[in-house]
Amino acid sequence: MNWRRDTAVEQGPEDASERSLGGYRLLAPLGRGSNAVVYLARKPGIERRFALKLLPAGRDGEAHARFLREARVAARLDHPGLVPVIDVGEDRGRCYLVMEYVPGPSLAELLRRRGRLPWKEAAELVAGLAEAVGVAHAAGVVHRDLKPANVLIDERDGVARITDFGLAREGEENSELTRSGDVLGTPYYMAPEQVRGRTSDARADVYALGVILYEAISGERPYRTGSIDELVPQVLAGRYEPLRRKVPDLDPALEAVCARALHVDRLRRYPDGGALATALRDAVAGISGTRVAGVRRGGLGAPHALAVLMAALAVGAIAWGFGQRAEATRLRAALEERAERARAEAREAAERVRELAQERAALEERLQAARGQAAEASALRARLLDLEREAQRDAGGSLQPRGVLKATLERAAESLRGGKGAERLRFRLLVQLGRYAEAREALEAVRRANPEDLDADIEAYALPSDDAAQGREALRHLIARAPESAHAAVARLFLSPSSPGELASALERVTREQPSAAWAWVFLCRSLNAEGLRGRNVEAFRAGIRAGDRALDLEPANPFARYARSACRYHLWLQTRDPSLQEPILEDLRWAREVLPSPEYWTDAGKSLVLFGRPREARGELQEAVRRARGPERARALAWLGAALFDLGDEVAARGQWLTAIDTAPESRATYDFLGHLVRASAETRRAVLAAAPPGVRSEIERTLRAGGR
Known part of the structure; x- marks a missing residue:
């Protein structure tokens, strides 16, 4: 306004x-x-x-x-x-x-007067806006109508200030005012997902800031049309003229930041305003790392990203140290050429992924035709899982094949419905997809087809259910039928208190006798993780990782195996601080939630990033966890979100998250995961937390504070 x-x-x-x-x-x-x-x-x-x-x-x-x-x-x-x-x-x-009252013109008026801004000035202005809107994002608020008319330039100090939160949405809100399908905002600055009428998040504001940056640098909006009918397809396709064609002297790093903010796929944009602000300031300062990160997220492998990073650092050193601008320009051109080659390789990998998806579809058709043929179903299953591994390898860990992964599992599970000899495969797929009620029905079909199947009783116990007695009865049934079996030994330990080491030994016996029992490898991974925690035993964690590897060899899409392996890796990292474990931990959690979007996968990713010293990335993960979770898990996510904000220097916002966590689940121990940060907080924050905590917990917090967080 x-x-x-x-x-x-x-x-x-x-x-x-x-x-x-x-x-x-x-x-x-x-x-x-x-x-x-x-x-x-x-x-x-x-x-x-x-x-x-x-x-x-x-x-x-x-x-x-x-x-x-x-x-x-x-x-x-x-x-x-x-x-x-x-x-x-x-x-x-x-x-x-x-x-x-803010005396001074709006940014829209300023651009009408001046046409466009010098690119460094524009970048610094938008960085300030991104930092401000990042505060809103951290509080769970999305503006949804950022545009130059809603930015006021204070003539007293020159600070650009955002106003008009009339279309803002709070992160948890789901009212009729913001229902899916409403198209709210100013069309030229609306992200593709807003144009489609879909739910928007902080990345819609990042897109709008990208449009503002493009307009401030070039004097024109990315999409030049006076018709909504013409504008919409351009926005949805991302068809706009590259910024450097309009501003030839623009630094490529700044152009890359703008392009990432304007990406059609919101997963490829910066996660929130704070991340965009950091990227812009890095670009203005001549730091090329942001640009490399942007390219790498586009699907380039680590060797390409490392090569680009080294070249970029060389450019910065030469230009800064010796002032050899011509040499820096030449090296920048070489960097561009290398990045383009890497992008071409990424496109080839993407094409291979598409081919694999087509082959998956053909295999699923054969699975449908193979109902009643158990041998062929087993062979097709093996090939389907091989394709999943190949897709992951060719994609270099990018997001591209992940939607294919879940869709493939769902279609395969549906195609096997009622297939004779394929009951167990369908059961395993339904478990991995979190469709437990259907999985229980499929398991009954397994039992009817093979009453002597010992795995079925263990898996009946392991299935999440409101009726725990039903699972225990399945274990007793197994023990009565095969009392000397390795399965019965595991069942006895499930039924009575036992140490993780004892359970791990019994599970190892099952895996020796039945190496294809994926459930046993997953439980073994969990048991070894618990054993490692008992004695801080790094070898137990390493053995747990190997068990997780074996489970994923059998079922590459199994989210429980990935989550268990990520836990082993995380606890090994706590003991060794080996930086090479960080990305595998995060990658396991990301792949797990692509199949089974459980809130704790986001919480654990955010928690790990906080401890890795990457609070900006952690903030986005934890905001998503807060949005998805309820009860104690939401309190845990709020606790770690507060820790991320504290590490970013915003203690006031951190305090708010911690107090909300206590209000959400005051008796849950996970609510107080932030105590390691509280010991470094101000006296005001400590008093507020102590006042909010229940009496029984308050004394424990006081002991922790006296001990300095130990």
Whole structure:
């Protein structure tokens, strides 16, 4: 909303009684938006001007609710780059909110006057906006209507400040005001997912900031059309002219940051405003690492990224140390050429993934035709899993094949419905997909087909269920049928208290006798992890990783195997601090949640990133965990989100997350995972946490604080 005086704006309330509202004197109109009018206002007795936003009379309940939500959302946020809300109220049926008055033009007016900004100035301005909106993202708020008209340039200090949270959405909100299918925002600055009417998150704001950056640098929006019908397909296809064609002297690193912010696929954009701000400032400072990271996320393998990084560092050193601009330009061109070759290789890998997807589809058709032929179903299963491994290898860990992975498992499970001899394969697929009720039905079919199947009783016990007695009865049935078997030894240990080492020994016997029992390898991985935790035994963790490897050889898409292996790797990292374990830990969690999107997979990824010293990345993971989780798991995610914010230097926001975690699950131990950070917090934060904690927990927190977090 443009707050500057405009002759087209209505000339304010007509009668004297309407020139005052809620104790504020309305002086002059500043601007009009689609849903409200903003006036310059003053409060008697206070030598200060305000901007008073007034909802016109006669608006419906939805407009009224949005207006109050803007006040609520904006009042929660505190950053120099955000215009603060000071007051909100209702007078004579008219809703209003009062904000700080920011004298100066909007960014839209500034760009109309100047045409475009020098690219360094534009990058610094948008970095400031990204940092400010990143504070909103950390609080779970998405603006959804960022545009130059909603950015005010304060003439007192030159700071760009964001206003108008009228379309903002709080992270947990799911009301009719923001239901999927609503298209809200200004079309030129809307991300593709907003244009489609789908749910948007912080990455929609990142996209809008990318459009603002492009416009500020070039003087033009990425998409130049006056028709919505022409604009929509361009936005959805990402067809815009590269920025450096319009600004030839633009630094390639800055162009790469802008391109990533404008990516059609939101998974390829920066996760939030804070990450975009860091990337922009790195680019302005001449640091090429951001650019390399952007290319690598596009699917390049580690060797290519390392080569690009080394070349980029060489450019920076030469240009800075010796001022040899010509040499730096030549090396930059060589860097571009190398990056293009790497991109071509990535495209070839993507084509191979598509070919593999086609072969999977053909195999699934054969699986459908092979109902009742157990031998052929088994052979096809082996080939299907081989294809999954090959797809992962060719894709270099990129996100591209992951949607194919889950879809392949779902189609394969459906194609095997009712197939004679394929019951167990369908059961395993349903378990991996988290479809436990259907899996239980499929397991009954396994038992009917083979009453002597010992695995079925163990798997009946392992299936998540509200009826624990049913699982224990399955184990007793197994022991009665085959008391001397390795399976019975495992069943006895499940039924009675036992050490992880004893269970691991019994499971090793099962794997020796039946190497293809994937469930046994998964349980062995978990047991060895527990054994390692008992005595901080790094060899147990390593053995657990090997057991996880074996389980994934048998079932590469098994999310439980990946999660168990990530736990072994994580605890091994805690003991050894081996940096080579970090990415495998995160990769296991990412692949696990592609098949089974369980909230703890996001929480554990965020927790790991905090401990790895990567709080900006952790913030995005943990915000997603908070969005998905409920109860104690949500409290754990909030605790670690607070830790990430604390490490980013925002103790006030961290304190808010910690207090929310305590309010969510005050008796859960995981709620207090942040105590290691609390020992470094201010006395005010410590007092707030102690006051919020239940008495029984408070004494434990005090002991931890006295011990310095040990």
